[in-house]
Amino acid sequence: MKDLADQALKFGFIREKFIDWISSISAELLSTQTLEYWLLSYVSETASSDANFWCEFISPRDWLLCCFDINIETAIAIVSGVSEDYLEQQTPRYWVENWIKQLANRPSSEFNSFINNANLNELINYEHALHPTPIHVVNKEPVNGDDNELRLLLQTELGQQADESTLFYHTTNLWGAENIITEGIDFGECSRRQDFGGRTVSYYLNNNFKNAVEFARQRVLNSPAIIVYHIPATLLGQYDHLNLSGMFFSGGPYRIKGVK
Numbered sequence: 001m002k003d004l005a006d007q008a009l010k011f012g013f014i015r016e017k018f019i020d021w022i023s024s025i026s027a028e029l030l031s032t033q034t035l036e037y038w039l040l041s042y043v044s045e046t047a048s049s050d051a052n053f054w055c056e057f058i059s060p061r062d063w064l065l066c067c068f069d070i071n072i073e074t075a076i077a078i079v080s081g082v083s084e085d086y087l088e089q090q091t092p093r094y095w096v097e098n099w100i101k102q103l104a105n106r107p108s109s110e111f112n113s114f115i116n117n118a119n120l121n122e123l124i125n126y127e128h129a130l131h132p133t134p135i136h137v138v139n140k141e142p143v144n145g146d147d148n149e150l151r152l153l154l155q156t157e158l159g160q161q162a163d164e165s166t167l168f169y170h171t172t173n174l175w176g177a178e179n180i181i182t183e184g185i186d187f188g189e190c191s192r193r194q195d196f197g198g199r200t201v202s203y204y205l206n207n208n209f210k211n212a213v214e215f216a217r218q219r220v221l222n223s224p225a226i227i228v229y230h231i232p233a234t235l236l237g238q239y240d241h242l243n244l245s246g247m248f249f250s251g252g253p254y255r256i257k258g259v260k
Contacts, residue, residue, distance in 0.1 A: 060079045060087060115135075122260055169212035169228055
């Protein structure tokens with residue numbers, strides 16, 4: 001229990017209040033679930049009923065502090081992590097749960113080491129045992145309207161196999177990118193009520209690179225990544241549904257390495 005409380009503190013929750021909540025749960029039961037599960041359960045059971053909307057008379061930071069037992073540093077990090085417009089499109093509860101998921105799910109040490117040691121602005125093969133994948137690493141934050149990296153990618157040997165009209169983009173973070181490369185698309189990780197998703201889960205592709213970068217700039221500022229899919233026009237014309245697992249850009253996604 002002490003270890004879980006210490007981890008909750010690292011995630012930005014008030015340690016004493018988390019201990020008060022979790023102390024009623026037996027040690028045997030605690031051991032059956034992950035830290036992420038218990039933190040999400042804690043938020044679900046203790047968050048204020050006001051956590052499903054924003055208050056226009058109180059700043060987002062202070063409203064998070066009113067609704068959840070988190071410290072001010074965490075509230076500031078959540079609010080500053082995305083654009084103001086997008087922050088208000090999702091509920092406070094969504095953002096705190098998203099914060100937990102982001103911190104609980106990290107890229108593997110192998111993948112992190114590859115990204116951190118890769119030569120910048122070069123297409124380098126990630127030698128995963130089952131899924132060798134070309135990756136383009138850029139050490140900068142997403143910039144509005146920037147498409148320099150796409151042009152660099154199209155100039156490579158792989159890029160010459162496709163034209164821009166057959167490329168589609170999925171914006172995620174490094175953990176999501178590694179997961180998609182090694183495990184495929186997991187709809188269990190997709191979010192409901194996102195943009196056009198309505199009540200269903202969705203896996204989005206964008207046909208405009210600048211828009212994909214803007215999506216990363218506004219919504220995935222913590223180590224964003226953009227996966228590039230090469231989908232020939234003949235396939236788009238012939239099928240209503242496609243299995244994207246084999247349609248990475250010649251086996252390869254494209255990565256933006258965040259500077260944070």
